[in-house]
Amino acid sequence: MKVLVSVKRVVDYNVRIQVKSDGSGVVTDGVKFSMNPFDEIAMEEAVRLREKGKVTEIVAVTIGGAKNEETLRSALAFGADRAIHIKEEGEVQPLTAAKAFAAVLKKEGAQLFLCGKQAIDDDANQTGQMVASLLDIAQATFASKVEVDGSKAQITREIDAGLETLEVDLPAVVSVDLRLNEPRYLKLPDIMKAKKKPIETIGLGDVGVAVEAGTKTVKVAPPPARAKGVMVKTVDELVSALKAKGLV
Amino acid sequence: MDFSLTPDQQNIRDTILKHCQQFSPEYWLQHDHDGVFPQEFFRSMVEGGWLGMAMPSEYGGSGLGITEAAVMMQAVAESGAGMSGASSIHIPVFSVQPVVLFGNEQQKKRILPRVVGGEDRVCFAVTEPNAGLNTTEIKTRAEKREGGYLVNGEKIWISTAQVSNKMLLLARTTPLEQVKKKTEGLSLFYTDLDRAKVEVRLIHKMGRHAVDSNMLFINDLFVPEEDRIGEEGQGFKILLHGLNPERVLVAAEAIGIGRAAIFRAARYARERIVFGRPIGMNQGIQHPLAKCWAQLEAANLMVMKAATLFDKGQECGVEANTGKYLAGEFAFEACHTAMLTLGGMGYAQEYHIERLLREVLIPRTAPVSPHMILNFLAEKVLELPKSY
Ligand SMILES: Cc1cc2nc3c(=O)[nH]c(=O)nc-3n(C[C@H](O)[C@H](O)[C@H](O)COP(=O)(O)OP(=O)(O)OC[C@H]3O[C@@H](n4cnc5c(N)ncnc54)[C@H](O)[C@@H]3O)c2cc1C
Numbered sequence: 001m002k003v004l005v006s007v008k009r010v011v012d013y014n015v016r017i018q019v020k021s022d023g024s025g026v027v028t029d030g031v032k033f034s035m036n037p038f039d040e041i042a043m044e045e046a047v048r049l050r051e052k053g054k055v056t057e058i059v060a061v062t063i064g065g066a067k068n069e070e071t072l073r074s075a076l077a078f079g080a081d082r083a084i085h086i087k088e089e090g091e092v093q094p095l096t097a098a099k100a101f102a103a104v105l106k107k108e109g110a111q112l113f114l115c116g117k118q119a120i121d122d123d124a125n126q127t128g129q130m131v132a133s134l135l136d137i138a139q140a141t142f143a144s145k146v147e148v149d150g151s152k153a154q155i156t157r158e159i160d161a162g163l164e165t166l167e168v169d170l171p172a173v174v175s176v177d178l179r180l181n182e183p184r185y186l187k188l189p190d191i192m193k194a195k196k197k198p199i200e201t202i203g204l205g206d207v208g209v210a211v212e213a214g215t216k217t218v219k220v221a222p223p224p225a226r227a228k229g230v231m232v233k234t235v236d237e238l239v240s241a242l243k244a245k246g247l248v
Numbered sequence: 249m250d251f252s253l254t255p256d257q258q259n260i261r262d263t264i265l266k267h268c269q270q271f272s273p274e275y276w277l278q279h280d281h282d283g284v285f286p287q288e289f290f291r292s293m294v295e296g297g298w299l300g301m302a303m304p305s306e307y308g309g310s311g312l313g314i315t316e317a318a319v320m321m322q323a324v325a326e327s328g329a330g331m332s333g334a335s336s337i338h339i340p341v342f343s344v345q346p347v348v349l350f351g352n353e354q355q356k357k358r359i360l361p362r363v364v365g366g367e368d369r370v371c372f373a374v375t376e377p378n379a380g381l382n383t384t385e386i387k388t389r390a391e392k393r394e395g396g397y398l399v400n401g402e403k404i405w406i407s408t409a410q411v412s413n414k415m416l417l418l419a420r421t422t423p424l425e426q427v428k429k430k431t432e433g434l435s436l437f438y439t440d441l442d443r444a445k446v447e448v449r450l451i452h453k454m455g456r457h458a459v460d461s462n463m464l465f466i467n468d469l470f471v472p473e474e475d476r477i478g479e480e481g482q483g484f485k486i487l488l489h490g491l492n493p494e495r496v497l498v499a500a501e502a503i504g505i506g507r508a509a510i511f512r513a514a515r516y517a518r519e520r521i522v523f524g525r526p527i528g529m530n531q532g533i534q535h536p537l538a539k540c541w542a543q544l545e546a547a548n549l550m551v552m553k554a555a556t557l558f559d560k561g562q563e564c565g566v567e568a569n570t571g572k573y574l575a576g577e578f579a580f581e582a583c584h585t586a587m588l589t590l591g592g593m594g595y596a597q598e599y600h601i602e603r604l605l606r607e608v609l610i611p612r613t614a615p616v617s618p619h620m621i622l623n624f625l626a627e628k629v630l631e632l633p634k635s636y
Contacts, residue, residue: 034262070255185267188297191259192310 001148001170002057003046004110005080006101008036009064009071010121019222026220035071038116040078042176044183045146046114047079054148055112057081061104063097065089069199076194077186083199088211096204096212098130103207106135110171112153117142117175128175138168142177251549253319260316261323267296268327273600276332279458280603285411286336286458289329294366299340303348307360313559314493317341318500318551325504328600331607334501335407335459340364342497343372343416346486347438350478359438371412371441373403373464374487381620383418384430384484388466390419390437396472397421397437403464405614409448410460415441417471418487421480436483437475445469455606492568493558494615499551499568499575502611506544506579509604510537513586516593533589540582547574566629573621576612583608 011017012032019026035043049055060075062068063086072083086100105113113132118125132139144163145156148170155166155174168174204211232238242248253261271289279286293299302317303309321341324333340363347359362368379385388401399419409415415438422433441448447465478486514537517528527533551574554567583605587594594601612618626632 032262070259073255073259185270185292185296186263187295188260188301188310190297191263195256 001055001112002059002108002110003049003055003112003114004101004105004108005039005042005046005058005060005075006097006113006115006127007039007043007060007062007071007075008116008119008121009033009062009068010036010119013037013120019220023219023221025217033067033070035074036116036119036121038118038120038176038178040116040183041178041180042114042116043075043078043080044181045143045176047184048181049146049148050079059084059108059110061086061101063088063092063100063204072199073191073194074186076197076199077191078184079190080197082197085199085201086204086207087201088204090211091213093212093214094124094126095130095214096209098127098134099209100204100207101127102131102134103209105131105171107207112148112170113173115173115175117177128173132173135171138170138172139174140166140168140172141175143174144177144179146174146176146180251552257316257319261319264298264320264323265327267292267298268324268329268333271327271329271333273328276329276458277597277600277603280332280455281457281597283457283460285408285460286329286332289333290336291366293337294364297364299337299366300364301341302345303360303364307348307356308364309360313555314496315552315555315559317493318496318555321497322500322504325501326507327504328508330505330508330604331456331501331610332458334504335456335610338497339370339372339408340366342494343490344370344438345490345493346416346436346477349489350436350482350486351438355438355474355477368414369408369412370414370416370438371406371409372416373406373409374418375403375405377402377404377463381617383487384434385424386418386420386434388417388419389423390421390435390471392421393470396470396475397435399437399466399469399471401466403466405451405461406448406464407459407461409441409462409464410450412441415439415446416477418483421483427481431484433481434483435480436477436486437471438477439469439471439475442469454609455603456610491616492554492564495568495572496551496555496558496564498611498615499547499572500555502572502575502579502608503544503548503551505604505608505611506540506575506582509579509583509586509601509608510540510544512599512601513537513589513594516590516599520590527589527591536585537589540578540585543574543578544582547571547578551575566625569616569621569624572611572616573618573625576608576618579608580605580612 012034015031017026046058058080060072060080060083062071072085076083115128129139140155142157143155144158147154151170153168153170153172157164232241300309301312301320305311321334344363376386378387390397390399417437418434420433421435427433445467446469449463451461453461517533518526520527550567551571554564554571557564557567586601587605590599590601593599623635627634
């Protein structure tokens with residue numbers, strides 16, 4: 001069985017995000033980028049499925065500029081067999097990405113599309129769901145456990161009430177949540193091997209997709225700075241202060 | 249001229265920084281406190297294949313250069329592991345290079361995969377109490393016997409000997425009186441650290457307690473012929489090949505420690521409120537930290553220049569020494585400045601700065617002292633008369 005895993009290049013989660021002074025976006029110059037942490041979990045799951053003998057080929061796919069090659073090299077170091085780089089320097093919104101992934105998924109004949117539940121840059125949480133809709137195949141989101149058995153997969157999801165287990169027919173889209181697994185630490189020999197693995201570079205046009213901008217970013221603003229607190233001496237004082245603010 | 253890391257080098261840096269997040273500052277503090285070798289960290293680096301970075305691929309390595317090794321060692325130190333982390337892997341990553349360069353095929357096959365795989369643990373025994381920095385005057389003797397040599401002598405400062413089963417050993421095979429040049433008549437061996445013949449005595453030192461340093465008393469240790477690396481009498485020349493890259497690595501480690509200290513201090517200065525504002529709002533706090541950052545980055549350029557020259561096979565003695573000198577001095581200043589930034593808390597172990605300050609004194613003084621570097625630069629660059 002073949003698995004397709006999407007990997008996005010995002011500002012590293014350790015970076016202290018700064019908003020551009022004109023409010024047009026966040027500062028990305030000189031900022032560290034890395035693979036979206038949820039996509040790392042998806043990659044890890046794909047590799048574990050292969051280690052269990054459920055998966056025979058892992059293909060990683062990304063959409064983005066030249067620098068995205070680094071993200072693909074990481075995916076290859078994780079264990080992807082080959083990678084597809086859909087080159088696009090401009091902004092790519094979830095629907096465009098979903099159309100491109102759907103086209104690749106179909107062309108590759110992959111049985112499973114694994115993706116992060118969201119990318120930590122825009123937190124859109126849309127792409128996986130739209131891929132499933134576009135292809136009219138099953139989807140299971142926010143997976144905390146994935147089991148593949150022949151032509152079906154069992155997916156456990158964490159929901160408010162507890163754990164829910166879904167069974168989906170393959171091919172299917174599975175978006176992964178934080179607690180699915182802990183991605184492995186990359187090994188130097190695997191990083192070296194990744195350099196020799198093939199990356200196919202194509203354009204959005206090659207998969208029949210045009211860049212669409214369904215939404216427009218009007219303004220990006222930093223969260224308001226925390227207001228200075230007030231020190232209270234007694235519990236009574238605290239209660240009356242909260243009452244005065246209408247909070248209790 | 250290109251002053252930036254290649255994407256591959258950047259990837260090594262990022263991957264190592266991430267890898268090292270498994271080992272918290274508290275882990276290193278605990279090991280410093282208990283004086284126990286960081287086996288978990290060491291094993292993780294073995295399993296990640298990182299020890300073989302600069303080893304040829306035929307022997308289980310990845311065949312990368314000193315630049316990549318420097319990037320890795322710097323990231324290890326910078327992660328908060330300091331010299332405790334860096335020194336725990338320094339010897340397998342680097343010090344066994346004489347075997348790579350001068351060992352015969354049989355020796356390489358026998359030795360290197362076991363070092364890369366962490367099965368054999370090696371210490372590097374050169375320094376002696378009665379010779380100090382004047383290595384050609386070491387007193388340890390290896391006398392020719394049937395099928396090998398009989399070794400007697402004393403070594404000092406030998407790091408990791410407590411946890412090693414092998415040693416790289418420099419000893420005199422031809423007495424000083426019988427050689428034309430002082431640099432001749434020394435030989436290098438890679439042999440068993442046989443505790444029946446070698447007494448290993450721990451030195452109580454200022455910092456880096458997790459990685460031991462020791463006195464070695466060698467008494468009638470028989471070393472077989474096949475354990476000699478390179479030709480007899482050529483040991484000093486062999487070691488010379490390693491001097492510059494070793495300076496590069498140690499300098500890179502120092503810079504890593506300096507960065508760790510000032511970024512910790514900057515974070516504290518943003519958060520610590522005194523007189524109604526963050527202490528970091530005061531220029532008296534900001535400027536010394538900014539100055540230290542600038543100094544460290546300038547030193548790093550020199551270190552990386554030396555590394556790049558070395559990997560291109562070019563002469564890099566001046567650059568490697570200059571880089572080591574600047575890194576040692578500036579990293580020390582950075583740790584000291586960081587400590588002052590934290591005020592009283594800088595002196596408390598749980599803030600990790602005092603540990604870095606204690607550790608940064610190692611790359612400041614070893615493997616070569618700032619004095620000897622300035623001697624070298626005065627003589628080689630400024631053409632002043634040799635002073636010693
Ligand atoms: C923590 C630690 C770990 C070490 N690990 C190892 C190891 O694993 N293996 C190993 O072989 N060695 C090791 N060393 C030894 C180290 O590499 C140095 O070579 C050693 O400390 C220097 O020798 P010494 O202390 O006898 O100094 P000395 O040679 O006695 O020098 C003492 C002082 O005099 C100065 N001085 C001497 N001559 C001159 C001169 N002509 N001009 C100006 N100043 C001069 C020096 O700069 C120095 O400040 C280690 C050292 C330390 C501190």
